[in-house]
Amino acid sequence: MISARSILAALIVVTGFAGLTLHSLPARAFSWNEIGDAGELLPTVQGILGTGPLNSISGTLIDLGSGTDDIDLYRFVVDQPSSFSVTVSSALSVDNDSQLFLFNESGSLILADDDDGPDLLPQFNVGDLSSQPAGIYILGFNLYDSDPSANPLTGWNRDPDPFQTGPYTLTITGSTGVSAVPGPLPIISVGVAFGWSRKLRKRIKSSKAEANLTVNA
Ligand SMILES: [Ca+2]
Numbered sequence: 135m136i137s138a139r140s141i142l143a144a145l146i147v148v149t150g151f152a153g154l155t156l157h158s159l160p161a162r163a164f165s166w167n168e169i170g171d172a173g174e175l176l177p178t179v180q181g182i183l184g185t186g187p188l189n190s191i192s193g194t195l196i197d198l199g200s201g202t203d204d205i206d207l208y209r210f211v212v213d214q215p216s217s218f219s220v221t222v223s224s225a226l227s228v229d230n231d232s233q234l235f236l237f238n239e240s241g242s243l244i245l246a247d248d249d250d251g252p253d254l255l256p257q258f259n260v261g262d263l264s265s266q267p268a269g270i271y272i273l274g275f276n277l278y279d280s281d282p283s284a285n286p287l288t289g290w291n292r293d294p295d296p297f298q299t300g301p302y303t304l305t306i307t308g309s310t311g312v313s314a315v316p317g318p319l320p321i322i323s324v325g326v327a328f329g330w331s332r333k334l335r336k337r338i339k340s341s342k343a344e345a346n347l348t349v350n351a
């Protein structure tokens with residue numbers, strides 16, 4: 135027998151996530167701004183939520199404390215590997231020298247570049263990813279010369295030369311956001327959905343009370 139409680143639970147799941155999909159996921163081309171500080175390892179990668187083309191990512195390399203350099207990783211979908219490219223504009227505080235890394239979803243290094251762009255800026259050119267399949271990738275931006283300490287990625291050998299901070303924008307082609315990702319963002323989203331569903335539950339409870347019905351709690 136289907137109880138009022140199980141119907142309510144199903145309603146909470148369906149409405150909570152349907153609301154998330156409608157309100158959180160842009161379908162048109164969009165730009166992403168770093169939320170807080172993007173993580174530097176697989177469990178803390180910042181997932182870029184959205185279903186439309188991803189135009190750019192803007193963020194900041196900060197001082198993580200005592201001159202520890204910032205490394206920012208972002209997860210998104212490369213839907214057209216043969217069109218994929220990343221160009222960098224930045225205003226880092228000393229010599230504007232940075233690097234790009236591209237990992238697959240498992241953290242295996244696929245591409246890396248130091249100075250293919252203007253001056254000391256890194257760049258991924260159209261064609262660099264042509265031999266790889268479409269799918270989820272992780273893009274890293276950081277200072278020269280801190281490099282992954284293992285492949286697949288489990289840590290970094292930090293050697294910022296020189297240490298510096300500042301804003302950056304990564305202009306991207308051939309890519310889209312992801313509709314759902316594991317990690318910190320969905321946990322926040324689930325929290326939002328749960329908070330919303332608690333309101334719904336309260337509303338259902340009070341309307342049922344008005345109808346002189348009881349719900350087993
Ligand atoms: Ca950052």
Ligand SMILES: [Ca+2]
Nearest residue numbers: 171172205206
């Ligand atoms: Ca970071």
Ligand SMILES: [Ca+2]
Nearest residue numbers: 232248249254
């Ligand atoms: Ca460089």
